[in-house]
Amino acid sequence: MRAADGVKDLKDLMAAADPAAGVTGDPDRRQADLERILAGPGPRPRPRRGIAPRLWVPLGAVAAVCAAALALTLLPSGTGHAYAATPPPLDYRRPTAAVPAAQTLAEIARRTAALSEPDGGPDSVLEWRDWSLFTRIDGNTVTSRVTAEQHRVLLHPDGTGTQTRRFDGRPEHTEPYESGLYRQPVPADPEALRAMLRASTPAVDSASGLAQALRGLLRVQVLDPAQRAAVLRLVAALPGLSYDGSVTDRAGRPGEAFSAESDGSGLPTRYTFVVDRDSGRILGDEAMLTTRAGALNVPVPSVISYTAYLSARRQ
Known part of the structure; x- marks a missing residue:
């Protein structure tokens, strides 16, 4: 694979998460700036002796593989190429008869909306675990590695707070954290929720877009039963949704798995949501x-993204 092809594949894969994708700017100003830069003396290049240019591309929007103590290894493909290790798919216990996915999820949403839970305190505590795939292009070589992150966020009613993060087994680091786009209360009406999420993620009606929007929402909001039911109804409305059956998630909890496919990230991808049947979380x-994997150094099929939402409560 040529490096240029790898860069193009990675740009295509990350296009949906590019905050400046629709920005065109002023072409006359761009031309004037270019001419001014080219007319200047420019910096002196540093000598590079036998070192090929390297490009690290973090794929946080695409990757988060959660498996206890997973370390980077290389797996032979049988053709002399080595792949980065990725976790095995979840072990789905598929139903013996066809089960309508939307109907099953809608029933879980109905039961969830009827739940009664205490309000709790004013502050929100959210914990989740991410495993992330990073890819580096070094000349004609594409190398991928897996890293792990553990997050604990404390948010106050004004949307400010702190985040404690442990990255790749390193010491914990605490830093300021803000709820960002999702400070307003989450609507319990599915269509109002869809409109709210669409403001930040226009492709929210697709599996890739909804997964991206919910990754932002579930990191800053503790949802009550009615709000959780609205989220489930959005998942139930995804085109081509299928019910994969019961499963034990990567944190050891029982759940129900629902999946839909999308190429919104730049590569054909199957997105799976694992739902607690009793709580609707x-x-x-x-x-x-x-x-296909594009420039990613992984076999196909491969799990390239996983987030486990461990806790969401008020205190």
Whole structure:
């Protein structure tokens, strides 16, 4: 694979998460700036002796593989190429008869909306675990590695707070944290929730877009039963949704798995949402490449993304 091809594949894969994708700017100003830069003396290049240019591309929007103590290894493909290790797919206990996914999820949403829970205190505490795939292009070589992150966020009613993060087994680091786009109360009406999420993620009606929007929402909001039911109804409305059956998630909890496919990330990907049947909480979300990997140094199919939502409560 040529490096230029790898860069193009990675740009295509990250296009949906590019905050400046629709910005065109002033072409006359761009031309004037270019001419001014080219007319200047420019910096002196540093000598590079036998070192090929390297590009690290973090794929946080695409990756988060959650498996206890997973370390980077290389797996032979049988053709002399080595792949980065990725976790195996979840072990789904598929139903013996066809089960309508939307109807099953709608029933879980109906029961969830009827739940009664105490309000709790004013502050929100959210914990989740991410496993992330990073890819580096070094000349004609593409290398991928897996890293792990553990997050604990404390948010106050004004949307400010702190985040304690442990990255790749390193010491914990605490830093300021803000709820950002989702400070307003989450609507309990599915269509109002859809409109709210669409403001930040226009492709929210697709599996890739909804997964992206919920990754933002579930990191800053503790949802009550009615709000959780609205989230489940959005998942139930995804085109091509299928019910994969019961499953034990990557944090060891029982759940029900619902999946839909989308190429919104740039590669054909199957997105899975694991739902707690009793509480209606989304326990985790997962993405798996289905037909091709582009510039990513992984086999196909491969799980390239997983987040486990461990706790969401008020105190």
